[in-house]
Amino acid sequence: MDTIYALASGQGKAGVAVLRLSGPDAHRACHALAGRLPPLRQMSLAILRDRKGDVLDQALVAIFPDKQSFTGEPVTELHLHGSPAVVSAVMREISEQGLARLALPGEFTRRALENGQLDLTEVEGLADLIQAETEAQRKQALKVMSGALGDKVNRWREALVHGMALIAASIDFADEELPAEIVAEARRIFEEVRTELSAEIDGIFAAERIRDGFLVAILGRPNAGKSTLLNALAGREAAITSDIAGTTRDVIEVRMDIAGLPVTMLDTAGLREGGDEIERIGIERALIRAADADLRIVLVDDRGLPPGLQLAEDDLVLRSKSDLEGSSDGISGKTGQGISELLDHVATRLVSAASQAGSASNDRHRFAMSGAKTALESALLELEHGEERTEFLSEHLRQAARHLDELIGKVDVEDMLDDIFRNFCLGK
Amino acid sequence: MKHGEFDVVVVGGGHAGTEAAYAAARMGVRTALVTLKFGNLGVMSCNPAIGGLGKGHLVREIDAMDGIMGRVADAAGIQFRLLNRRKGPAVQGPRAQSDRKIYRETMQAMLSATQNLEIIEGEVTDFLMQGTRLSGVMLADGSELRSTSVILTTGTFLNGIIHIGDQRQSAGRMGEKPSIPLAERLKSFDLPLGRLKTGTPPRLNGKTIAWEKLESQPGDDQPVMFSFLNRKPLVRQISCGITHTNERTHEVIRQNLARSAMYGGHIDGIGPRYCPSIEDKVVRFADKTSHQVFLEPEGLDDDTVYPNGISTSLPVDVQELYVRSMEALENVEILQPGYAIEYDFVDPRSLDLTLALRDVPGLYLAGQINGTTGYEEAAAQGMVAGLNAAARAQDREKILFSRAESYIGVMLDDLTSRGVTEPYRMFTSRAEFRLSLRADNADQRLTPKAMALGCCSEGRKAAFERKMEQLSEAKTLLNAKSWTPRELAEHGFDVSKDGNKRTAYDLLAYPGVTFEKVLPLADGAENLKTEIRVQAATDALYAQYVERQKKDAAALKRDSELEIPDGFDFEGLSGLSSELKGKLVRQKPRTLAQAGNIEGMTPAALVLLLSKLRQASVKKKVG
Known part of the structure; x- marks a missing residue:
């Protein structure tokens, strides 16, 4: 049984973050980090x-002994200072020392269930958890696949399947006529993927703090006050960490920190019908970009809802320019009316979103990539040992694919067989 | 009318049927094997060879369970080759050319001498039914055989059609009539069927081959047997010849493609991609100007030669033309034309892990009828069905094989959970625990299981226990003393200076370290027998990985043992996406492990499923 860990408290900047470890090595992990074991419970x-x-x-x-913990296994709880940087560093240390691995969603609950630590009626709540998880995963997958990482992930999958197929062919069709350059081709593929994984992992480390964890899009008709609102937000509690200026007809992004979470605010082109070709493209982009957003703020004025926009249930709809109208329930970028409330509201929404998918999925991706890279390095080493170690090479490849399966999808034996039969004429 | 009373009736005497009957009889139940002709028992209808990669593993596993195939193949073996000899033991597969006649005769002799087994010549025309329960079979002469279980191993008989060019005839194997009434009865069970095809090459007269012109392929200098009980071949060994197709061969085939049953649009069944016809090879890999053809003698006193690599459904005159275009075959005579055969198979997802039909209690299916190909795959299924049919008659628990324990388990799980899209064949790549599931340790994995079931002979039991004793002694010697990196450096071993001490056994896992090399580090090891040295070194090589895989295997075992009862209400699982729910409803996983393999299944969704299973079982206990 593996020892697993996960953040038991919510995501984001909070006073305390609770990291929970469960499994046979949970206490050993505590000893490794704290240098001693505290008295039980x-x-x-x-x-x-x-x-x-x-x-x-x-x-x-x-620390809790088995049978007297949430999961029924030995458990360690670390109550850390709530900064994401601290949490991230401790998680990395646990993973890199091999003390435990990041838990799969629901894994703590499963162990509790299997060890009879959970009343079966409590499990009813699971359905909600899964619904939230599914939704968060869907959004996460969409984000990965539509971004720059998506192309790479597809390429890795293709390369790994092909490389694994080459090795599998050399094992399972050893008595057939296979081209001599199979191994050289496989080596080239694995080296390429390893290099790309390395670059990606380095990128994650460097960019971790400035990554666009969350997207908030501001939508509205031209001159609905979007830019003014953005400037007001940026000038208040939120701090601008960087900004990338596009054209006014494109999308302007401002990155800021809200409630300890990195947020990218999108100021989109005003939505209106007609206009010239370039403006239409700008509007299209605005809508596409906004569709990926975790939260959309829609500004309306007396002209009503912007055209071409389908409101979603969780959109935040606000009346803008309340300074002109003298109304009290709207917001004004100019006077600052309603801005604090808006920020609070946005923060609440994002923190709750973060507790579902959040940056843990980034950690998850990073650990997945490091694991895959290590496995590929072992595979390349076995390649040097020659033919007699082919099955070990193959095993490392399988591990590499397994590490990445959350990113690239499960690599199945049928995928490899498809690749083999497409590329080689086999069958005596 | 004569009547017979049996516990298990096996229908069909091919590789699945013989193994099934032998297994049931070993379990000690009254077994009948019904075959059209006694002389058909153990016939090799396709190529005269047993084993290979993945397949050789299956034969070893059958043997480890004290099955029949390995010993018969050893007796009939006329050329033994261990495939992947230069690679590691985990991917080495024993293979042997067989003398068809010796194979058949050995099989017949062994089965005739088997206790609890009665061989009956006859044609099974129908099942005996008591309501929806199966209670035996009826033969063409009107006699009835009563039994609690029936194992059907009738190969390609369901709607079998043989194609040679544009000619077609209804048939099972070449020259055998298909059994129509039984097929009708089976259809009345409303089983989901699919259609597959497979092919054979023309058989050649060896006397008309110019062997002297050919490159020859001899067997291994040190032949490796299938059975753990055998040490060396029993009959004279031979070589195979190798010739090649050439541009002219391909030209003949291209010009006559429209006359091929496959390319002329006469065949709808799906053929195996790993065993394409020569037409397929020429069309799909048009840039390849030559293909290897192995000329395999079918026996020591038989001139028939099996040209491996050129199966076909072209008309006879074209077969002659293209065969004669090859080196050394210029004047060859075709003894029997090649043909393609199309047949229906039962979707194996309608079976449980014991190969029993879920909806027809007491009826087991094994072999080609389940969408597989190959003698070894058939025999392994036959054995599983035979053991389980016997267990059913004895009112014992189901006998299950897991993916973590055997290739047999991999195949059963693949078939029953994923079904087949082409004739299913074993590959070592299918086994995720490949490093643990080796041909060399099949006995360590399965013979204890056979002993526990009571289907293992005393002789094998004694041989196995002796080997285990010696092996354990060897491991004790190798682990007796441990050495620091510095001490090891003095002995010429380059290990990392991590301060860890290592034993001779540990060192055997390093690339390039042989048993002879570690001898100076293990007192007394020089007296060990070669066979034990080899086994100890192999076990040592994989020890770390096997240890690592144990965790995965334990997790898999846990999930595999969590059975999902028939009729479980997947629709009632709240919280799952309708897409995932749809997949569960369609694929009806039998275990939590199978559910986990469904694409898109998330860990949390599995927890939900698990909790519902728990709730259901609690309710059952209470209610």
Whole structure:
């Protein structure tokens, strides 16, 4: 049984973040990080350090013995300071030391269920959890696949399937006529994927803090006050961390920090009918970009809803330019009326979204890629040992594909067989 | 009318049928094997060879369970080759050319001498039914055989059609009549059917082949047997010849494509991609100007030669033309033309993991009728059906094989959960636990199981226990002393200076480290027998991986043991997307493990399923 871990508290900037580990090595992990084991079922203060001895955090830790924990297994709880950076560093340390692996969604619950620690009626709540998870995953997948990573992920999948097929062919069709360059071709493929994975992992580390974790789009007719609102938001509690200017007819992005979560605000081109070719393209882009957003703020004035926009249930619809109308329930970028409330509202929505999909999926992707890269490196090493180690090579490849399966989809034996029969004439 | 009372009746005497009958009889139940002709038992209808990659693993596993195929193939083996000899043991597969006649005769002799087994010549025309329950079979002469279970292993008899060019005839195997009434009865069960095809090459007269012109392929210098009980071949060994197709061969085939049954539009069944006809090879890989053809003698005193690699459904005159275009075959005589055969198969998803039809209690299907191809796949299924039909008669628990334990388990799981789209053949790539499931350790994996079931002979049991003792002694010697990296460096071993001590057994896992090399580090190991040395070294090579895979295997075992009862209400699972729900309803997974393999299944959704299963079982216990 693996030891698993996951963030038990919500995502985002909070006072305390609770990291929970469960499984046979949970206490060993506590010892590795805190340097000692606290007494059972008692909170105690401990300094968590990484392998080099550098301090990760000063935390409250508690350990629970099996049969007396949430999952019925040995459990460790680390109550960390709630900064995403600290949480991320501790998670990375746990993964890299191989103390535990990131839990799959629902895995804690499953263990509790299997160990009889859960009343079966409590499980009813699972349905809601799964619905939320499915929705979050769908959005996450959409984000990955429509972004720049999507192309890479597709390429990795294709390359891995083909490379694995080459090796599989050399094993399962050893008594057939196969081209001599199979191994060289496979090596080239694995080296390429490994290099790309490395670059991607480096990219994640560097860009981690400025990544656009969440997209908030502001939509409305031309001159509905979108830009003014954006400037007001940027000038208040939120801090601009970077901005990329497009043309006024395109999409302007402003990155800021709301409630400890990185947010990209999109100021879109005004939505109206007609206009010239370039403006129409701008509007189209605005709608496409906004469709990916985690939250859409729709500004309306006395001209009503902008054309071409289908309101979704969770869109935030606001009356703009309340300074002109003198109304009290709208917002005004100029006077600042309603801006704090808006920010609070946005923060609440994002934090709740973060607790479902959030940056954990980024961590998940990063661990997946590192795992795959390590497996590929082992595979390349076996390749050097020659033919007699082919089955070990193949096993490392299978592990690499397994690490990536959340990103690239499950690689099935049928995928490899398809590739083999497409490329080689086999069958005596 | 004569009547017979049996526990298990096996219909068909091919590779599935013989293995099924032998297995049931070993379990100690009264078994009948019904075949059209006694002389048909153990006939090899396609190529005269057993084993290969993945397939050789299956034969070893059958043998480890004390089945019959391995020993018969050893007795009939006229050329043994261990495939992938230069690669690691996990992907090595034993293969042997067989003398058809010896194979058949050995099979017949062994079955005749088997206790609890009665061989009956006759044609099964119908099942005996008591309501919806099966209670035996009826023969063409009107006699009845009563039994609690029936195993149907009738190969391609369901709607079988043989094609040679534009000629077609209804048939099972070449020269055998298909059994129509039984097929009608089977159809009345409303089983989901599919259609497949397969082909054979023309058989050649070896006396008319210019062997001296050909490259020849001999067997291995040190032949490796199938059975754990055998050490060396029993009969004279021979070589095979190799010739090649050429531009002219391809030209003949291209010009006559329209006359091929396949390309002339006479065939709808789906053929295997790993065993394409020569027409397919020429069309799909048009840039290849030559293909290998292995000329395999069918026996020591038989001149028939099986040209492996040129199966076809072209008319006879074209077959002659293209065969004679090849080197050394210029004057060859065709003894029997090649043909394609189309047949219906039963979607194996209508079977459970014991190969029993879910909707017809007591009826088991094994072999080609389940959409598989190959003697070994058929025999393995026959054995599983035979063991389980016997267990059913004895009122014992189902006998299951898991993916983590055997290739047999991989095949059963694949067939019953995923179905087939082309004739199913075993490949080592299908086994995710390939490093643990080796041909060399099939006995370690399965013979204890056979012993526990009571289907293992005393002789095999004793041989196995002796081997295990010696192996354990060997491992003790190899692990007796451990050495620091520095000490090892002095002995010429380059290991990382991590401060960890290592034993001779540990060192055997390193690339290039042989048993002879570690001898100086293990006192007493020099007295070990070669066979035990080889096995200990192989076990050591994979020890770490096997250990690592144990966790996965345990997780799989847990999920495989969580059975989803028939009629489970997948629709009632709230919280799942309708797409996922649809997949569950359609694919009806039998276990949580199979549910987990459905595309799009998430871990959390599995937890939900698990919780519903728990609730259902709690309610059942209470109610």
